[in-house]
Amino acid sequence: MFQVLEPHTVTILTTDKCTARCRHCCMNSSPERANKLTHEQIATALGQMFQHYRMKVVVFAGGEPTLLGDDLLKSIAFCKKHGVGSRIVTNAYWADTPENATAMCKELREAGLDELNISMDDYHEPYVAFANVKRAWQAAKEFDFSAVAIANCYGPQSVLTPDFLEEELGMKEDVKIQRRFDVDGRSTGFEKQIHQTTFVLSNGNVQRLGRGADLIADEEIARESYNTHIATIGGCPHAVRAAALTPRNHLVSCCGFELHGNPILDFGEVTDGNLDRLVENADNDLIVNMIAMIGPPRIMELLKDFCPDEVSFPRSIYQSYCEVCHDLVGIAQNRQAMYKYQGMFASHILAAREGLAEKYQPVLGHGLPLEIGVNIKVERLVPDIELAYDHAHAVREASKRASSAEGASGPSPSPTEIA
Numbered sequence: 363m364f365q366v367l368e369p370h371t372v373t374i375l376t377t378d379k380c381t382a383r384c385r386h387c388c389m390n391s392s393p394e395r396a397n398k399l400t401h402e403q404i405a406t407a408l409g410q411m412f413q414h415y416r417m418k419v420v421v422f423a424g425g426e427p428t429l430l431g432d433d434l435l436k437s438i439a440f441c442k443k444h445g446v447g448s449r450i451v452t453n454a455y456w457a458d459t460p461e462n463a464t465a466m467c468k469e470l471r472e473a474g475l476d477e478l479n480i481s482m483d484d485y486h487e488p489y490v491a492f493a494n495v496k497r498a499w500q501a502a503k504e505f506d507f508s509a510v511a512i513a514n515c516y517g518p519q520s521v522l523t524p525d526f527l528e529e530e531l532g533m534k535e536d537v538k539i540q541r542r543f544d545v546d547g548r549s550t551g552f553e554k555q556i557h558q559t560t561f562v563l564s565n566g567n568v569q570r571l572g573r574g575a576d577l578i579a580d581e582e583i584a585r586e587s588y589n590t591h592i593a594t595i596g597g598c599p600h601a602v603r604a605a606a607l608t609p610r611n612h613l614v615s616c617c618g619f620e621l622h623g624n625p626i627l628d629f630g631e632v633t634d635g636n637l638d639r640l641v642e643n644a645d646n647d648l649i650v651n652m653i654a655m656i657g658p659p660r661i662m663e664l665l666k667d668f669c670p671d672e673v674s675f676p677r678s679i680y681q682s683y684c685e686v687c688h689d690l691v692g693i694a695q696n697r698q699a700m701y702k703y704q705g706m707f708a709s710h711i712l713a714a715r716e717g718l719a720e721k722y723q724p725v726l727g728h729g730l731p732l733e734i735g736v737n738i739k740v741e742r743l744v745p746d747i748e749l750a751y752d753h754a755h756a757v758r759e760a761s762k763r764a765s766s767a768e769g770a771s772g773p774s775p776s777p778t779e780i781a
């Protein structure tokens with residue numbers, strides 16, 4: 363059977379420890395936390411990934427990945443040895459002097475690191491001085507990375523905005539800097555420079571994920587929602603296809619927010635020889651397929667419409683797919699509703715998978731490329747989603763009628779897996 367959902371990139375969440383405690387941290391990292399992966403665990407997972415899947419890039423994030431020390435360098439070298447690109451996402455706490463900034467960039471580059479991402483915004487700034495980021499940026503330019511990026515998220519009250527960073531870092535005069543997103547939040551599809559460093563400003567809206575869900579106030583977020591894009595985006599392109607390894611060595615769907623232990627998107631502990639089975643289970647899971655193909659916003663809308671008394675979506679505005687997913691898979695009541703009603707969508711998801719297999723198996727063999735997902739339209743991939751909804755209604759009504767006839771609660775549709 364054609365495997366649709368399989369990893370094309372992976373984020374290694376090296377540790378949940380961090381030198382900072384940013385208010386918006388989607389991974390809930392802090393100085394007090396202490397879970398971390400060893401190089402052996404990382405190599406075990408990556409070795410299986412490289413063996414079974416077409417991996418494009420490995421991202422080392424956290425927490426703060428450089429806290430892993432030699433184990434990080436060895437893991438970067440492991441990627442290099444296997445011909446797979448690598449990136450780290452760091453807060454640059456280490457760039458406290460020009461010499462230390464240079465030393466860290468040198469060490470990372472010599473280990474084989476391709477891309478350096480440095481985070482800076484209003485939420486990082488209380489913990490890591492902006493001067494560190496300047497030093498790291500200046501030092502990185504000397505080391506021939508394939509890409510150097512500043513990851514910035516901002517809202518209407520932000521001081522450290524993309525414009526501010528461009529100005530302060532002297533980016534405009536210094537290097538050709540490309541923004542990752544346009545004013546509407548859509549990917550610009552920036553050009554990768556050949557034989558020279560690509561400089562990127564990754565400018566995203568601040569999102570309320572992880573502890574940010576409680577600590578970021580309404581006034582701090584842009585008042586735009588995923589609804590502006592709902593007509594053109596279908597399922598989540600990142601589910602499984604941009605998987606992550608947690609600091610406690612579990613394979614999870616993505617790095618959208620802290621998913622370790624989530625009953626739907628945590629696929630289990632990675633051991634020597636089991637990773638392809640964990641991926642196969644994820645690819646066979648109906649709710650995971652619904653998230654990947656229908657998408658969290660559409661699932662939320664369907665559930666709110668279909669069984670309003672059984673679900674809870676407490677936010678007045680949902681800004682992104684991940685914010686919806688956070689509440690969809692994170693709130694027990696919503697999980698129960700999905701378990702209960704998922705069977706009604708099984709035949710439609712199966713039809714969509716068969717369509718994908720017909721189209722892509724002859725050319726790819728297996729695995730849906732990451733790029734394809736971004737452009738999938740709900741209408742095209744699940745052409746009869748409205749029929750699925752009507753069908754679900756009919757089943758529900760029939761179940762209600764049967765219940766009242768029997769004078770007892772009718773059976774709930776059982777959780778279903780795609781065989």
Ligand code: SF4
Nearest residue numbers: 380382384387425453
């Ligand atoms: S957002 Fe990044 S720097 Fe801030 S606490 Fe989380 S992992 Fe650390």
Ligand code: SF4
Nearest residue numbers: 598600616618684687
């Ligand atoms: S929508 Fe869900 S599955 Fe997709 S990236 Fe966000 S958290 Fe992950």
